[in-house]
Amino acid sequence: MADDRYKRILVESSADDVLLTTAFTGLQTNMLKPSIVAAGLDPDDLPARGAIDIAKDIERGEGEAARLIQQCSPSLT
Numbered sequence: 001m002a003d004d005r006y007k008r009i010l011v012e013s014s015a016d017d018v019l020l021t022t023a024f025t026g027l028q029t030n031m032l033k034p035s036i037v038a039a040g041l042d043p044d045d046l047p048a049r050g051a052i053d054i055a056k057d058i059e060r061g062e063g064e065a066a067r068l069i070q071q072c073s074p075s076l077t
Contacts, residue, residue: 009034022049 009032017033023046024031033043046052 005038006035009038019043021046023047024052 013032013034019031019033019036020028021031021043022028026049031043036043036046041052
């Protein structure tokens with residue numbers, strides 16, 4: 001099951017909260033602004049293309065991304 005915080009973000013967000021960005025993967029990706037804020041980042045001031053390396057957090061099993069993956073898919077960790 002998805003984390004309750006993530007569920008709340010999905011329910012409370014609107015189309016205005018969707019941000020198209022290349023900061024996370026280097027590819028254009030739709031992200032929810034409240035999710036970016038919850039990760040401690042400013043959606044209006046994201047780093048350059050692909051500069052955010054979420055793989056490090058996932059590999060170490062740390063960070064919000066890793067926690068959400070562990071909660072949603074324990075078999076992947």
